[in-house]
Amino acid sequence: MILAQQLILGLLxxxxxxxxxxxxxxxxxxxxxxxxxxxxxxxLGGYGTFWLFTLWKIDPFVSLVGVAxxxxxxxxxxxxxxxxxxVKAHEETRIKNSxxxxxxxxxxxxxxxxxxxxxxxxxxxxxxxxxVLRLGGLAVPWLRxxxxxxxxxxxxxxxxxxxxxxxxxxxxxxxxxxEAAALMGIPVGKAYLLAFALGTALAGIAGGLVSxxxxxxxxxxxxxxxxxxxxxxxxxxxxxxxxxxxGIILGLAEATSVVFLGGPYREVVGLILFLIVxxxxxxxxxxxxx
Amino acid sequence: MLEIKNLQVAYGPLLALHGVDxxxxxxxxxALVGPNGAGKSTLLKTISGLLRxxxxxxxxxxxxxxxxxxxxxxxxxxxxxxEGRRLFAAMTVRENLELGAFTERAQQKKRxxxxxxxxxxxxxxxxxxxxxxxxxxxxxxxxxxxRALMSLPRLLLLDEPSLGLAPKIVESIFAVLIELHRDGxxxxxxxxxxxxxxxxxxxxxxxEGGRIVGEGEGRYLLDDDHVRxxxxxxxARGTS
Amino acid sequence: MxxxxxxxxxxxxxxxxxxxTTRNDLLNLGVQIFLAVVLAQSWNLxxxxxxxxxxxxxxxFGIGALVTRTLWVSxxxxxxxxxxxxxxxxxxxxxxxxxAFRLRGAYxxxxxxxxxxxxxxxxGNLLPQISTIPATELASYNILPRYYLTLGxxxxxxxxxxxxxxxxxxxxxxxxxxxxxAAEATGVSALRHKLLALALSTALAGLAGGAFAYYHVSxxxxxxxxxxxxxxxxxxxxxxxxxxxxxxxxxALFYVILRExxxxxxxxxxxxxxxxxxxxxxxxxxxGLIEAWRRIRRMIARST
Numbered sequence: 131m132i133l134a135q136q137l138i139l140g141l142l143x144x145x146x147x148x149x150x151x152x153x154x155x156x157x158x159x160x161x162x163x164x165x166x167x168x169x170x171x172x173x174l175g176g177y178g179t180f181w182l183f184t185l186w187k188i189d190p191f192v193s194l195v196g197v198a199x200x201x202x203x204x205x206x207x208x209x210x211x212x213x214x215x216x217v218k219a220h221e222e223t224r225i226k227n228s229x230x231x232x233x234x235x236x237x238x239x240x241x242x243x244x245x246x247x248x249x250x251x252x253x254x255x256x257x258x259x260x261x262v263l264r265l266g267g268l269a270v271p272w273l274r275x276x277x278x279x280x281x282x283x284x285x286x287x288x289x290x291x292x293x294x295x296x297x298x299x300x301x302x303x304x305x306x307x308x309e310a311a312a313l314m315g316i317p318v319g320k321a322y323l324l325a326f327a328l329g330t331a332l333a334g335i336a337g338g339l340v341s342x343x344x345x346x347x348x349x350x351x352x353x354x355x356x357x358x359x360x361x362x363x364x365x366x367x368x369x370x371x372x373x374x375x376x377g378i379i380l381g382l383a384e385a386t387s388v389v390f391l392g393g394p395y396r397e398v399v400g401l402i403l404f405l406i407v408x409x410x411x412x413x414x415x416x417x418x419x420x
Numbered sequence: 421m422l423e424i425k426n427l428q429v430a431y432g433p434l435l436a437l438h439g440v441d442x443x444x445x446x447x448x449x450x451a452l453v454g455p456n457g458a459g460k461s462t463l464l465k466t467i468s469g470l471l472r473x474x475x476x477x478x479x480x481x482x483x484x485x486x487x488x489x490x491x492x493x494x495x496x497x498x499x500x501x502x503e504g505r506r507l508f509a510a511m512t513v514r515e516n517l518e519l520g521a522f523t524e525r526a527q528q529k530k531r532x533x534x535x536x537x538x539x540x541x542x543x544x545x546x547x548x549x550x551x552x553x554x555x556x557x558x559x560x561x562x563x564x565x566x567r568a569l570m571s572l573p574r575l576l577l578l579d580e581p582s583l584g585l586a587p588k589i590v591e592s593i594f595a596v597l598i599e600l601h602r603d604g605x606x607x608x609x610x611x612x613x614x615x616x617x618x619x620x621x622x623x624x625x626x627x628e629g630g631r632i633v634g635e636g637e638g639r640y641l642l643d644d645d646h647v648r649x650x651x652x653x654x655x656a657r658g659t660s
Numbered sequence: 661m662x663x664x665x666x667x668x669x670x671x672x673x674x675x676x677x678x679x680x681t682t683r684n685d686l687l688n689l690g691v692q693i694f695l696a697v698v699l700a701q702s703w704n705l706x707x708x709x710x711x712x713x714x715x716x717x718x719x720x721f722g723i724g725a726l727v728t729r730t731l732w733v734s735x736x737x738x739x740x741x742x743x744x745x746x747x748x749x750x751x752x753x754x755x756x757x758x759x760a761f762r763l764r765g766a767y768x769x770x771x772x773x774x775x776x777x778x779x780x781x782x783x784g785n786l787l788p789q790i791s792t793i794p795a796t797e798l799a800s801y802n803i804l805p806r807y808y809l810t811l812g813x814x815x816x817x818x819x820x821x822x823x824x825x826x827x828x829x830x831x832x833x834x835x836x837x838x839x840x841x842a843a844e845a846t847g848v849s850a851l852r853h854k855l856l857a858l859a860l861s862t863a864l865a866g867l868a869g870g871a872f873a874y875y876h877v878s879x880x881x882x883x884x885x886x887x888x889x890x891x892x893x894x895x896x897x898x899x900x901x902x903x904x905x906x907x908x909x910x911x912a913l914f915y916v917i918l919r920e921x922x923x924x925x926x927x928x929x930x931x932x933x934x935x936x937x938x939x940x941x942x943x944x945x946x947x948g949l950i951e952a953w954r955r956i957r958r959m960i961a962r963s964t
Binding site for chain 3: 164166212215216225226227229230231233234235237238240241242244245352353356359360363394395397398401402404405408409
């Protein structure tokens with residue numbers, strides 16, 4: 131029974147891993163830019179939700195309506211200030227520079243968060259936080275279930291945007307072959323900008339959902355960046371739902387390890403899995419591109 | 421009208437085009453022939469904005485476009501069907517066509533243009549939901565050509581459209597080009613298949629080593645000694 | 661020649677510092693500078709010269725610290741404790757490097773990032789208590805051997821890089837950074853050169869970690885594994901001038917001294933400044949302070 135309960139919790143957190151990974155997958159897939167500050171952006175989204183709740187009592191799910199656009203704007207700003215220069219180089223240099231810039235951004239955002247909000251852990255505790263759905267002998271926290279469904283809904287919406295909308299298709303075309311996309315009249319720079327801002331918004335939304343069911347602090351940034359990276363290595367690039375599934379697999383793997391190895395090694399298992407997959411099958415379990 | 425004056429294009433320190441002069445008048449069909457590595461693709465890429473010239477000028481409809489980004493050039497009405505087609509292989513035929521009509525101008529006439537294209541290429545209509553990567557070579561070329569047409573160009577640039585295709589398919593594609601030309605579209609076509617293309621066009625340029633070494637009316641170039649010796653001997657069969 | 665004379669001068673200044681002053685805070689600052697030089701220069705060898713970005717440099721620093729501390733605290737003489745630290749660090753480096761270098765650049769970076777975190781968490785779980793120098797050692801704690809040990813390490817590290825780079829191996833390493841495919845085509849084994857740079861880089865980082873273990877009176881065993889040390893190495897290398905011999909030295913001086921001055925004010929402020937400066941350097945001034953200095957000299961030369 132303990133295993134089953136842990137697996138349920140692992141499944142629920144896995145959806146958020148998937149959402150976090152999807153944003154990073156989008157920016158890397160389209161821009162070939164690996165923003166290792168992705169977790170810090172998630173952290174910022176979490177703080178946004180936290181402060182909107184703490185200061186103005188706005189329900190966290192409702193506040194996402196404000197947090198998502200704010201993070202989108204932040205993404206525009208970061209692209210304009212930093213990443214537009216990174217994409218000017220060709221792929222090898224681009225990846226290398228994006229790692230460095232992302233690294234620097236991680237440092238700056240982390241330090242700013244500590245400066246403004248201290249290193250203390252925060253959590254959003256709503257009135258309905260403790261509500262639980264009972265299935266057989268298992269307890270499914272309503273809040274986490276709702277977050278999972280929310281994450282899935284967001285990914286579905288994004289998927290539809292990429293599949294049907296003019297700019298969504300433009301982003302996909304740019305990801306596949308930016309020169310050919312340019313020949314269609316697609317302004318590649320704007321496609322990059324849009325993709326990056328969307329990726330940032332996704333990180334922010336994931337962060338908001340994290341703050342609701344789990345604690346946040348400035349140091350969750352690196353943790354979540356690594357989670358996103360693990361999922362991307364597991365699931366490969368190219369599919370949003372692949373990322374989602376990869377996130378769930380990671381969540382389940384962690385849950386299993388908690389039962390057999392105990393809580394403190396939860397993070398380690400994910401990372402070791404990551405190193406193993408990196409060595410054995412770098413294109414991931416479902417991925418199409420490295 | 422497309423006017424190219426003294427165009428110099430370099431890859432790093434290596435000059436690929438050494439001062440090229442060329443004209444394509446409105447509604448003209450012009451060929452650009454020459455050996456491998458002459459710089460033909462480079463020229464087309466520069467006109468489309470994928471490459472920037474080191475010196476010289478490109479004027480289109482009285483506008484200087486040599487430093488314009490690719491999307492502006494498409495907006496102005498020049499479309500390139502690139503070498504190797506560069507289709508979005510992961511997307512369907514229809515999605516590729518829709519992407520071709522990305523510009524504002526093309527978006528408005530999208531539906532009508534797509535119908536026109538399906539009329540020209542019924543095969544594409546049949547296969548519109550198919551993933552582009554799974555099409556045959558000939559179908560892919562049709563799609564690449566159609567995709568470029570979706571942007572409602574006034575000048576169509578084609579880079580080696582017959583490469584790797586069976587003669588029958590090449591014939592049908594050239595037939596479509598003739599029809600488009602008859603409707604007033606300008607065409608600049610780069611081809612290895614010199615024989616077929618010189619019958620087709622009104623004028624042709626010969627590019628060798630980054631320089632224009634010959635120019636004349638299509639049919640007469642076929643008789644030109646230089647061209648005969650270089651391209652129409654038994655060795656020049658239209659393959660690379 | 662000029663830089664050799666300058667180097668000897670700087671070494672002489674630092675070496676004679678303890679003879680001039682007994683201020684512990686200055687000597688401690690010196691130790692921090694020397695550690696920073698080794699940390700950054702070791703990163704620079706792999707990141708700047710071989711072009712492989714290591715985002716988990718702290719892992720190797722930490723391993724060196726862990727091994728050395730464990731051995732030294734349980735009675736092993738320091739010299740014998742330092743080298744196992746460097747060796748084990750190098751081993752871990754190769755464990756990651758061998759598979760990761762077969763793939764493209766990003767995999768090594770995120771692999772090392774992951775490794776550092778795995779080690780930090782595991783060490784934090786297995787050794788949660790603070791590690792303190794035993795009382796006997798504590799009573800006789802003297803900064804001077806630490807000072808000269810770290811100074812010696814810094815000299816060794818810089819000399820090693822300065823001698824390696826112009827050599828045939830160094831040329832091969834730099835060729836791999838420029839264009840791996842081209843290097844392979846001319847007979848330079850990319851993998852072997854990358855692994856060599858990696859081995860040296862991680863061994864030196866491990867050595868620095870060992871010095872840290874000898875120097876610090878008490879710290880949490882997971883502390884040397886925290887990303888802050890990687891940040892230090894990367895930021896110093898780039899701000900000073902990545903891919904040069906002098907860059908990390910200059911950067912270390914600049915960084916540590918400025919940090920001391922700024923730390924008087926708000927604690928995290930210096931990180932924000934350095935982080936922004938670092939990003940600026942990466943995007944617009946890749947040669948760092950060294951390049952800035954060269955440009956200023958050129959401007960002065962032109963105006964005279």
